[in-house]
Amino acid sequence: MQSAFKGLGMQLTYVSRHDYYRVVTPGKQAFVKLLLFHEVHDPSSAQVKLQHSGWWSDSKNAYAFPKLLVDLPLSSVKLNGIMLPAPHEGVEIQKYLYPDSWWFEVRPDICKGKDVHV
Numbered sequence: 001m002q003s004a005f006k007g008l009g010m011q012l013t014y015v016s017r018h019d020y021y022r023v024v025t026p027g028k029q030a031f032v033k034l035l036l037f038h039e040v041h042d043p044s045s046a047q048v049k050l051q052h053s054g055w056w057s058d059s060k061n062a063y064a065f066p067k068l069l070v071d072l073p074l075s076s077v078k079l080n081g082i083m084l085p086a087p088h089e090g091v092e093i094q095k096y097l098y099p100d101s102w103w104f105e106v107r108p109d110i111c112k113g114k115d116v117h118v
Contacts, residue, residue, distance in 0.1 A: 019053060029110055039067065065096035 005012040005023060012034075013022045021034040037050040050070065052063035069092060074085040087093040094102035 035063065037063075040064070063097060065093050069093045
């Protein structure tokens with residue numbers, strides 16, 4: 001994986017404390033967190049979930065959501081004129097990842113005041 005990103009001029013750094021990769025392009029302000037998920041079987045609902053957890057995680061359910069929301073093939077949505085793969089059920093996955101704020105848009109500081117078309 002490291003060589004694939006390096007071939008695109010990006011740097012990939014693993015942050016074990018939180019179990020994610022930080023992807024940066026040298027000279028750019030923005031970065032991406034690439035979270036790692038693993039399957040867990042929830043006996044209370046007989047549902048397969050994907051869960052993210054680093055050794056610093058304070059909650060067993062942090063970043064967990066039903067696997068069916070990201071089963072292949074994914075849906076496509078247009079973002080700023082570009083078609084991108086997206087989870088099923090629209091914003092449903094947001095309810096799991098951001099339970100206290102899924103219903104409103106929070107733009108990163110670098111995007112505030114810019115015209116981004118969804």
